[in-house]
Amino acid sequence: MAWFKKNLWFVVICLVGVALLGLATLFALSQSDKGGVVALELADATQQYKDLNSKKELPGDQKNNNIETAKQENIRLQDFSTRVTSYLAPANVPTNLNNLNFSVRLNESISKMRLEAARINVILPITNGYWFTFASQKSAVEYKGIQNMAAQLYDIEGIVKILYDARVHSIAQLKRPPATPDEPNNGDFLTRNAKTNDSAIVTPYEVTFTGFSSELARVMQGLANATNCFVVRTVGVGQAGGPTSAKLTTIAPPPMMMNQFGGGRYGGDRYGGMMPQMAAGAAPKPKAPNALLDENKLRITLQLDSVRMQAAAKK
Template sequence: MLWLKRNLFFSVSLLVILGFFGYGCFYLYSKWDESGTIQKSLEETDANLKKIYDSSGVFPSKTNIDIIKVQAEQLKSFVADATKIKARVEFDARITPSNFKTLLDNSLADLNKQAEQARIPVAQRDFSFSAIKPLVSFPEGSVGFLAEELADVKALCGILFRSEITSLDNLRRVPVCKPDLDAGGSLDYHTLTGRTNEITGDAVSVYLVTFQGFSESLASVLDNLQRSPYGFSVHLLSVLPGSPMKAPAAPAPQPFGQGAANTAPPLTRNAPVQAGRAPAGPTGAQGVRRLETLADEKAFKVAMIIEIAKPLVAAK
């Protein structure tokens, strides 16, 4: 005890040193597993790098990097050229409300006239503008967006009518103003939103279309969309059984040789004649040739999501 009192400073220093030594041992032990995990990760990274350097495939050499840069420039040039080819659906973004009201009435009347001339039943006589048509004043800032959608609908319906569909059941657009939003349960709208193409910078508008037709009508719709100067693209297509209607049937067979109008058999390239003939009749009468039914196609219902890519117009 006397020695401890005489060497108090030395004793305290020894205790502190022993404490630090114990803490160091504990810290080393606690970090041992972490060191093993880091070492394993380094070994895996080193092995992956060796695979890249030792592989005979793509290697991030200067030559390959230069090739990628050239191809990236070619891709940018291709996108720029493709953007120039596409035409924007023309509309007046600065149209006045009064002029838009006149344009809307005239456009809807013209679309209905086109449908009647093509003998295509249309379920929506207002073509998704039923909430807008009765208005005489429009929310501030909405006329330009409505004029743009009206131009899109006219272009889209023109393609559908030219494709000789059987009927136009539904056409939906994006709600762009308060009257559209207030008609929440209407079949004129969908919940999809437009977007901007990150590569080309095009603004993309989305429309949902449902119509009935035959396989030829569907093929014609897709072909006309592809041939259109506007940036139409189909992103989803669903086909379901339609209403019970059949494709136009061949005319009823008539006996030949019984009048001046039937001097030649009405044979066609697309309607082969059946092999058999009717039993021979009186002298001078010929057998009856009947047309063979090659297909009995029934109409089906088509629902598709159509996007319109519109090149951005520089502000004037």
């Protein structure tokens, strides 16, 4: 007893150690059992994977030939890819341009568009010397971002040709993104810039012109049939505010936005459900004229995106 009293703490520590050792042994045995279960599950999953990987695809039966169907779908996919790639083909823009030959091409293009406007009596924003958004480059000696500028000139030529073919009455304004961040802005630039990814280049444009609804229809048809791929983002239509002048600085009512379902084309009080009841004896409020139904001259603003494949992405 005397020894236990003297070594009481030693005995207690030994007993605690033995208990902890027993608990550790039980824990290790339980985890070993779980490890065995996980190993069995892994082996079973591995065997299922091997079985599935070794099986052949089902060819189908007499009614459904899966292999032949897959071949036909692959042919259709290749045909669709070819047609889309040809429609979004890289723009026919000259490459390896230098300052001299780009200057010649720019001046020739501007001159041709001016002469064609005069020939078919399309009024331009400036009677003499309109540069179709390239006024900042008319006296340039060295051009920055020549390739981007050449691609935008190609798009502008396509847009202007569509407007000319539609016989619009006048071109009020053309806008494009700057070809380079430091290109001087003469009021012809958009705040949105072109976007580029691995496959395509999307360049925004804004076109404002005047004409009747028939000219608008021909412009939309021309955009749909253009060799350039143009995507119409919005169409704004409003009455042209009086006789058309060369500057076109005044606009009457704000443009009405249209979407693919015709929203904004007709007022909500025309087809938009119940009309509010008017008080007895109250005079009806005059309705604003419908720009598309009243055949007056229209001022039309189109926001477009030009989409073209990058040459490196074409396979």
